[in-house]
Amino acid sequence: MTDRKSIQTALIHSDYAAPAGFAAMPVAIHHASTVLFKNVAAMRSRNWQDKSAYTYGLHGTPTTFTLEARLAEIEGGNHCLLAPSGLAAIAMVDFALLKAGDDLLIPDNVYNPNRELAKWLSQDFGISARVYDPLIGAGIAELIQPNTRLIWTEAPGSVSMEVPDIPAICRAAQARSVQGQKVYVAIDNTWSAGLGFRAFEHGVDISMQALTKYQSGGSDVLMGAVITRDKDLIHRLELAHMRMGYGVGADDAYLVLRGLPTMKLRFDAHDAGARKVATWLKERPEIARVLHPALPDCPGHEIWRRDFSGAGGLFSVIFDERYTEEQTDRFVDSLKLFKIGFSWGGAHSLCVPYRIQGMRRNWTDKGQLVRFNIGLEDPLDLIADIEQALSVL
Template structure:
């Protein structure tokens, strides 16, 4: 090739290479769809499932590999695969492990998009999706069929806050696997962020996280992760990841990496603030129940006390049944510091009313349910905000 390149070619091909030796705390951001190979032999020899090298941006860059490794370490796992959202991570698990004729068990208090995905699998893909009492524990043995391949769990339920006995469910699945049945337990561990509940240590096979929450911490990223210890499970997840075409952006990956060093500090602050606000709400005559796993009257509290080390910022309340939906909606609308929106784990406090009776087959309560995410504001200011909004419950 001639030494002198045209101006246009020079814009694309430069001889400059930055010197080696630059070091800084942040992980570098590698923007790439196309990965370059030194020669044809390198192109043909690389395996996209082998994370010791690179093949295409969708299968990983140094930036995404770094986040995957750190998330696996946080959870006590070995391998991690990223997805564009928490729901995408759930879908990746389902499509990796289920096929027509298989059966999946899903707790009745599950994150509602997971419920809808189960219904879609049953309707259009010939997968049997059955919903079980989240407090069933070892009784799950009575529900497992020969074709049951996957048991979803969520600890606790992210709206109604029941804490399931995960070790009991896992022991049943392990016994079935020892007897020759292919069956795995997956958990949505987003509520605890992998900080307050060590899922693998309690027998779980697959951990799913919505990195949208505490890991990023700023309400500005959509991302999910699936973490495993078993390499055979990893390969099945990687195939589903490739076939669906899941990818995450380098910039979003960097934002999650940036949030990890402060995650434990933020989680503990959310936890302390939430307990203070929840304890105050427990004294209010308008509130019939406070659904917070750290409180003795929350379903599964003893299990939480045994297996968890913290609680984060998310809990729900049930209003006295004298208050109708119109009144509790007015309460939510009257809040000033609390904003109306889904999700949790960010700095800003949130509040959402749920029509829990229509969501849950096994819900027996009559009062209106409202979920709170306690952010990083001063909890005394949040209590004052709730107190002024409670006046909206009273008829004008």
């Protein structure tokens, strides 16, 4: 066989390799489905679960491994897995830890797709799913059954903003865990981005985040993460991750990596702007209550003061009950700087009205709820925008 390759073969099998030693601040983007092995022995020796080497693109590349390591470091965890969205990350936790006959507890203020997933598990998979008062605290011990395996928490609720007593819930779960029958506590920690609430320091087993928010910061990425300190737990999560075929694109992973160095600066700016706008709204006669964890009117405010170190840009308000849904919808439509859209954590401010009475079991406020995401605009401009929109009421 001649050493000379045809043009077609040479286009596929090049002898050139770029010189080693290139260094730059951005993490390189590695696109790969197929991962190459030096020989059969190397292929057979690699374990996709220990992340010490590469086996297939779905199980990770240098780009995704780097993102996972940095996210775990931010939260104070030891292990991290990426998922295509926040909801996908929630599903990974559920399917890793629950089987037919098990019991699941979710708070009444949970992210609504999480609630819908719990309903599906109950209807089609033989898993009981029960809803509890998010402010139940230590009282959750009375709800834990012998078959309870997972308690979801959300701090605070991403619409109604109650701040739960996470340490009390964790202590109750630990007290009811027995050998081989642990009750796990998972938290949706998206609101604080792992910056304002240190979940593992308060007893949580799993922290889930939608990286779509502050980590990305550009309103252009869908991604989720599951983080833990428990080696046995990450093994179960990895099996669910593999069996569900989860993977994330290298370009999206790069965008999140690019956002991480400025995340704390942006989070603090969102926080400062939101407190300024929320404090101004608290004095408006059109507003009955401001549901911002850093303000006294928010349920669980004292717990927030005890356990949290920041608040980000998301909060809600309850309009005086004299205003109808039609009027508050007109208010939202009249805003100019605030755009109408879900999610948060990007530079642009957002505003969304919610029919909260239909979302919660024991909601007593009669006024209309509107949620604000305060972006990175000048807070005084945002206040002026809200003021002109309030005039249509």
